[in-house]
Amino acid sequence: MFNSIFDSSTAGLEISTALIAAAVALVLGIALAITHAKTSQTTKSMMVTLAVLPVLVMAVMIMINGNLGTSIAILGAFSLIRFRSIAGHAKDLMAVFATMMIGLACGMGHILFATVVMAIYIVATLLFTYTHFLEPDPRERVLKIVIPEDMDYEDVLTDTFKKYTSRHHLVRMKTMNMGSLYKLTYDVKMKHGVKEKDFLDEIRTKNMNLKVLLSEPYCEEEV
Numbered sequence: 001m002f003n004s005i006f007d008s009s010t011a012g013l014e015i016s017t018a019l020i021a022a023a024v025a026l027v028l029g030i031a032l033a034i035t036h037a038k039t040s041q042t043t044k045s046m047m048v049t050l051a052v053l054p055v056l057v058m059a060v061m062i063m064i065n066g067n068l069g070t071s072i073a074i075l076g077a078f079s080l081i082r083f084r085s086i087a088g089h090a091k092d093l094m095a096v097f098a099t100m101m102i103g104l105a106c107g108m109g110h111i112l113f114a115t116v117v118m119a120i121y122i123v124a125t126l127l128f129t130y131t132h133f134l135e136p137d138p139r140e141r142v143l144k145i146v147i148p149e150d151m152d153y154e155d156v157l158t159d160t161f162k163k164y165t166s167r168h169h170l171v172r173m174k175t176m177n178m179g180s181l182y183k184l185t186y187d188v189k190m191k192h193g194v195k196e197k198d199f200l201d202e203i204r205t206k207n208m209n210l211k212v213l214l215s216e217p218y219c220e221e222e223v
Contacts, residue, residue, distance in 0.1 A: 004109030017109075018062065025054035025106040028118045032098055035122045039129040040091045050099050057103020141196075142217055143168075143186040145203060146176065146210040153184060156206050164199040166191050181210070187217075 005017055033050040036042055098121055105114035128134050147153055161168045165188045172185040190196065196214055203212050 005111060006109035021058055021106045021109060021111055022055050024111040024114065025058045025102055026051065028102045028106075028114060029054040029099055031122065032095060032102070032118065035125055036091070036095045039125055040089070042092070046092065046095075050095055053096070053099040054102035054106065057100055058107040061104060061107020136217070137189065139166075139190040139192075140217055141188050141190060142213075142215050143184075143188050144211075144213040144215075145184045145186070145207055146212070147182050147184065147207045148210070149175075149180050149182060151182075151207065153182075157203070160199070160202050160206065161188070164191060164194045164202070165189055 005020065029051040032054075033047040036050055037047055098118070102114050102118060105111070105117070145153075145157075167187075167189040169187045170184060171187055172183075174183050175181070176183050190199070200212050200214055204210075
């Protein structure tokens with residue numbers, strides 16, 4: 001069912017067959033780029049990359065044609081590109097990996113296989129994005145508090161945590177400002193119906209109105 005449209009050797013590859021593979025790679029790349037734009041924040045540069053990259057990978061696969069030396073050279077070129085690029089979000093990396101799969105499959109002539117896998121990928125991405133399936137608990141938060149060095153945080157903050165959270169766990173503690181301040185990082189789960197502003201206001205009354213940050217997990221902002 002998933003047989004290659006190429007012969008056993010690409011040495012005598014016909015231009016019409018190569019154009020079919022390139023057209024399929026381009027169409028699948030465009031479909032992937034549109035899906036990525038619909039399900040995450042992106043840029044035109046990223047969309048163009050996702051649309052065109054499968055064709056380039058397909059061409060590389062045809063040029064390699066089982067040559068070990070060429071394969072190593074191409075691997076080195078991809079490594080240079082990787083280390084000169086900026087790390088993106090998880091969805092960006094997944095999309096780039098998907099484009100590589102399209103290019104590899106089309107470069108080997110397995111265009112039906114590439115089409116089926118991409119259809120599954122697009123349906124799964126849309127399903128997970130527009131439904132609550134696999135969605136983390138919206139009450140999960142990361143709390144970062146700055147306190148003075150002489151504050152007994154275990155006793156002072158216990159009542160506040162019991163009032164506003166159903167779970168709290170201290171995950172990190174470090175000194176600041178030459179040891180005169182401490183920054184505490186908690187994983188907390190807010191109770192139903194509580195107001196986060198009231199939670200922060202009560203903490204501010206206990207930490208001498210020093211900085212407090214309540215954010216979603218994996219937020220890069222620092223307090």
